[in-house]
Amino acid sequence: LRLLNPGSPTDRRRQPRHTYLTAEAGSGVLGEVRLRELP
Structure with missing residues (x-):
């Protein structure tokens, strides 16, 4: 699992x-790539 900054x-x-x-x-x-929002 990697965390990526999309900006x-x-x-x-x-x-x-x-x-x-x-x-x-x-x-x-x-595999799966997902854009997630912070609360």
Whole structure:
């Protein structure tokens, strides 16, 4: 499981909520990728 920042530190935020991505990988294969919102 990896946590990924879907944004760029130099771009201004346009989303109404803070988000992050999760990605699952195994045996060299990228599995589920989900965009999640922080509460």
